[in-house]
Amino acid sequence: MMQPKVLNKHRMDNGVTLELMLQADLFWFQGHFPCQPILPGVTQLHWVMEYARQELALAGEFGGFDVLKFQQPLLPDQRVTLTLHWLAEKNKLTFSYQVGDRQASNGKINLC
Numbered sequence: 001m002m003q004p005k006v007l008n009k010h011r012m013d014n015g016v017t018l019e020l021m022l023q024a025d026l027f028w029f030q031g032h033f034p035c036q037p038i039l040p041g042v043t044q045l046h047w048v049m050e051y052a053r054q055e056l057a058l059a060g061e062f063g064g065f066d067v068l069k070f071q072q073p074l075l076p077d078q079r080v081t082l083t084l085h086w087l088a089e090k091n092k093l094t095f096s097y098q099v100g101d102r103q104a105s106n107g108k109i110n111l112c
Helices: 041-056
Strands: 005-012 015-022 062-070 078-087 092-099 102-111
Touching: 015 041, 041 062, 041 078, 041 092, 041 102
Parallel strands: none
Antiparallel strands: 005 015, 015 078, 062 102, 078 092, 092 102
């Protein structure tokens, strides 16, 4: 399985919030790491871009990032909230992954 289960979706002006279940059998947890699986950062960015295309109809390609912070690992069987905001005037996509009230990762992606 490649994608997390979407439990809930809330649209807002220029953005969307998705509640995701990170099932333990997701491909991305295999071998990363054997004793304590965590969701790779590159997977988090991949999902940001995929959900931005699906939910916000963004057509731009990844052009790098201005800010990228990983504060807490994302683990199997966690419920995670992913929030995306499109800043059209700056051609930037902001994202945030949260576990409960704790920030797990966030960033600003440039699109080209």
